[in-house]
Amino acid sequence: MKEDRITVKNALTYGDLYTKLSAVFMGAGLIWHRQIVKGVLVFLFEIVFWYFMINAGFSNLLMLPSLGTQEQGKVWNEAKQIYEYTAGDNSQQILLAGVITCFVVAAIVALWILQMRHSYKLQRLIETGHPVPTLKEDVRSLFDGNLHITLMTLPCLGILVFNIVPLVYMITMAFTTYSKEDGHLMLFDWDGLNQFMRVLNMNGNIGRQFWHVLAWTIVWAIFATFLNYILGMVLAMVINRKDTKGKAFWRFCFVLSIAVPQFVTLMIMNIMLQPSGAINVLLQNWGLISEPIPFWTNATIARITIIVIILWVGIPYTMLQVTGILQNIPGELYEAAKMDGAGSVKIFFRITLPYMLFVTTPYLIASFVGNINNFNIIYLLSGGGPTYVGDTAGQTDLLVTWLYKLTVEKQYYNLGAVIGIMTFVILTIITLLTYRNSSSYKNEEAFM
Amino acid sequence: MENQLEKNKLSPRRRAVNVLVHVLLAVLALIWILPIVWIILTSFRAEPGAYTNTFLPQGYTLNNYIKLLTDQNVLNFPKMFMNTLIIAICSCIISTFFVLSVAYSLSRMRFKFRKPYMNLAMILGLFPGFMTMIAQYFILKSMGLTEGSMIRFGLIIVYCACTGLGFQISKGFFDTIPRSIDEAAIMDGATQWQVFTRITMPLAKPIVIYTVMTAFIAPWVDFIFAKVLCRANADQFTVAIGLWNMLQKEYIYQWYTCFAAGAVLISIPIAILFLYMQRFYVEGMSGAVKG
Numbered sequence: 075m076k077e078d079r080i081t082v083k084n085a086l087t088y089g090d091l092y093t094k095l096s097a098v099f100m101g102a103g104l105i106w107h108r109q110i111v112k113g114v115l116v117f118l119f120e121i122v123f124w125y126f127m128i129n130a131g132f133s134n135l136l137m138l139p140s141l142g143t144q145e146q147g148k149v150w151n152e153a154k155q156i157y158e159y160t161a162g163d164n165s166q167q168i169l170l171a172g173v174i175t176c177f178v179v180a181a182i183v184a185l186w187i188l189q190m191r192h193s194y195k196l197q198r199l200i201e202t203g204h205p206v207p208t209l210k211e212d213v214r215s216l217f218d219g220n221l222h223i224t225l226m227t228l229p230c231l232g233i234l235v236f237n238i239v240p241l242v243y244m245i246t247m248a249f250t251t252y253s254k255e256d257g258h259l260m261l262f263d264w265d266g267l268n269q270f271m272r273v274l275n276m277n278g279n280i281g282r283q284f285w286h287v288l289a290w291t292i293v294w295a296i297f298a299t300f301l302n303y304i305l306g307m308v309l310a311m312v313i314n315r316k317d318t319k320g321k322a323f324w325r326f327c328f329v330l331s332i333a334v335p336q337f338v339t340l341m342i343m344n345i346m347l348q349p350s351g352a353i354n355v356l357l358q359n360w361g362l363i364s365e366p367i368p369f370w371t372n373a374t375i376a377r378i379t380i381i382v383i384i385l386w387v388g389i390p391y392t393m394l395q396v397t398g399i400l401q402n403i404p405g406e407l408y409e410a411a412k413m414d415g416a417g418s419v420k421i422f423f424r425i426t427l428p429y430m431l432f433v434t435t436p437y438l439i440a441s442f443v444g445n446i447n448n449f450n451i452i453y454l455l456s457g458g459g460p461t462y463v464g465d466t467a468g469q470t471d472l473l474v475t476w477l478y479k480l481t482v483e484k485q486y487y488n489l490g491a492v493i494g495i496m497t498f499v500i501l502t503i504i505t506l507l508t509y510r511n512s513s514s515y516k517n518e519e520a521f522m
Numbered sequence: 523m524e525n526q527l528e529k530n531k532l533s534p535r536r537r538a539v540n541v542l543v544h545v546l547l548a549v550l551a552l553i554w555i556l557p558i559v560w561i562i563l564t565s566f567r568a569e570p571g572a573y574t575n576t577f578l579p580q581g582y583t584l585n586n587y588i589k590l591l592t593d594q595n596v597l598n599f600p601k602m603f604m605n606t607l608i609i610a611i612c613s614c615i616i617s618t619f620f621v622l623s624v625a626y627s628l629s630r631m632r633f634k635f636r637k638p639y640m641n642l643a644m645i646l647g648l649f650p651g652f653m654t655m656i657a658q659y660f661i662l663k664s665m666g667l668t669e670g671s672m673i674r675f676g677l678i679i680v681y682c683a684c685t686g687l688g689f690q691i692s693k694g695f696f697d698t699i700p701r702s703i704d705e706a707a708i709m710d711g712a713t714q715w716q717v718f719t720r721i722t723m724p725l726a727k728p729i730v731i732y733t734v735m736t737a738f739i740a741p742w743v744d745f746i747f748a749k750v751l752c753r754a755n756a757d758q759f760t761v762a763i764g765l766w767n768m769l770q771k772e773y774i775y776q777w778y779t780c781f782a783a784g785a786v787l788i789s790i791p792i793a794i795l796f797l798y799m800q801r802f803y804v805e806g807m808s809g810a811v812k813g
Contacts, residue, residue, distance in 0.1 A: 103585030128644050170660055217715035222631040225623035225718075226639075231688030232620065236683035237646055247657075312547065317540050325550040328799060334558060334791035335743040337762055338785045341769055345778075350573040352560060359577065387555065394800060447650045449746060459694050474650045482750065483755075493655035501648040 083424050084192035093193045102144035103193025108206045112177045118191050124181045131175045141165040165262045248491035263426055269492045283467045291472045295445040298384045306392020326388040367476040373469035376456050449474045473497045565782035572778040586783040602764040612678045614738040617685035621733050625692035626718055643687045673758040680747050695729040731804035735795050
């Protein structure tokens with residue numbers, strides 16, 4: 075039957091007086107259909123919502139298109155002999171308030187839909203002579219069949235408020251003039267796609283830097299991910315060889331290096347590789363070099379150094395992660411290959427690597443994403459430098475560290491937001507292409 | 523006896539490979555251990571300053587540790603330590619609850635929002651964590667959590683609010699626990715809540731320990747969120763920013779050896795925790811890969 079389906083449309087067409095009344099007075103239907111506590115709570119939410127909207131919400135939304143017009147003024151006070159500042163509009167706060175209000179409205183719409191459906195569902199239950207769940211039964215189901223609601227409400231709320239809202243807020247900034255560049259820190263305006271054009275335009279100063287940084291970011295992520303993966307695997311295999319003595323000891327040595335907090339080792343590396351740091355001193359004392367090696371001031375050397383250090387940081391991790399999986403490779407595969415006279419190099423590339431790639435694709439993608447967004451290693455090692463005069467991005471800057479410089483140091487918030495969005499777009503493309511095709515995604519249920 | 527014979531039978535080529543492998547491992551292990559040895563030596567170095575003309579210290583002293591733990595005027599290390607400890611304990615409790623709740627729900631319950639949630643988590647993970655951070659700062663500021671002692675709450679919120687997205691390893695582990703155990707318990711009249719707290723949690727002890735430890739370690743090793751939130755509020759510094767500050771131009775000469783001492787002091791407990799939990803990590807990893 076058509077009216078059996080619990081939808082908002084049916085609730086509005088076939089609902090009784092109280093269900094229809096819920097469209098205006100939220101919770102009315104629930105109260106009438108014997109779920110009084112729930113209904114009162116929903117109604118209280120509605121009152122709070124309207125109170126918020128009348129006091130602040132509507133004006134927040136009205137300010138959103140203009141983002142404020144009142145500039146901060148300066149008035150000469152003759153009596154006190156000083157300039158007095160009059161409060162102007164703060165566009166950044168207006169934008170934030172607007173974004174939050176949009177989320178509040180979306181939340182109340184969702185609640186409205188839920189309570190309409192629920193009210194209609196209760197009405198149908200009563201009409202067909204079924205018992206209406208009491209409050210006690212509802213609470214009990216929150217710890218049984220509906221346990222996921224109890225467990226996930228708080229984490230989801232946290233993600234909504236401190237991840238999704240900030241993200242949307244930051245994305246909106248990309249379409250404004252919010253930047254220190256032309257003095258738009260207090261009062262700014264909508265700017266359409268201009269900042270995107272600027273970043274993508276290869277001939278402009280910002281655009282040129284963007285493509286440079288992007289190219290290095292991708293080169294870096296490929297080297298960091300795949301070298302780590304292969305070398306880490308080789309190390310794990312060397313340690314696990316039948317003839318290797320003291321397996322636990324070797325493993326301990328490598329694991330110890332990652333047990334020390336990463337920011338500590340990175341800062342130590344930075345100091346050790348300075349012109350008068352320990353490494354240069356050691357090499358000079360041995361007479362291997364006469365001049366200190368410019369580890370951080372020469373662009374090419376700095377890039378190589380950083381890749382070497384990510385190997386130092388990453389290889390033990392990979393070793394740790396793949397050791398268990400390596401032992402899962404069916405032994406018959408190896409024996410068959412040996413029978414056919416394959417050498418160990420050939421066995422690695424024909425059997426081990428394909429098997430590992432097949433099993434660990436999601437892990438590889440995760441570490442590729444992690445490397446593109448690897449802020450600590452660049453910031454603590456080279457600080458993105460060396461930087462050419464007139465540039466905001468250094469030669470070893472990744473998109474993330476450039477984003478940091480643009481927002482925190484330069485206060486070019488709109489450009490920073492555009493860079494963030496571009497990073498996301500690039501990562502999405504890469505991830506979708508690989509992840510969708512991986513076996514582990516397709517067969518998630520199959521392994522349970 | 524037979525074993526001995528077999529060993530003697532090793533061909534010369536194989537023996538050469540064995541020697542080579544061990545030499546290679548020794549060299550590599552040295553490279554990996556060297557920075558750690560160096561920082562420990564530096565922490566006992568008597569000469570001040572960041573750079574010296576010799577690789578090994580000329581004199582040894584305990585003064586660096588004493589200065590680090592008693593000097594409260596410029597960089598108050600004991601205070602930073604307490605700040606970080608409080609933040610770490612609070613955020614550890616909250617985020618453990620978040621991570622395990624989400625992981626259990628996704629692994630064991632079936633609901634409409636399940637797949638969308640997992641996809642959403644993946645999409646959100648693709649944004650640079652940094653991008654949200656700037657906006658988080660503005661939001662915390664509008665809530666008044668960026669001034670004075672409120673910074674602590676701000677940091678706790680920042681560290682645990684989004685942990686619900688990091689469920690993958692725990693979920694992978696839960697997936698490996700046979701569902702028939704749950705089903706049997708439910709047949710006997712247990713509710714899902716009882717299954718979660720009385721059956722799954724005890725069985726998943728390794729991953730619970732792993733989650734608690736990672737959550738506890740996070741505030742000790744995070745540096746950038748703390749830096750953005752604390753700015754110049756020196757009395758709210760966490761250990762990581764304190765150590766970073768010791769390497770800045772104005773402090774480095776006086777504080778470099780103390781930095782080394784601080785780094786050693788912080789690294790020891792964290793390294794012990796890490797070494798202890800690495801096997802849980804490995805187990806969780808192979809579980810996550812399977813599922």
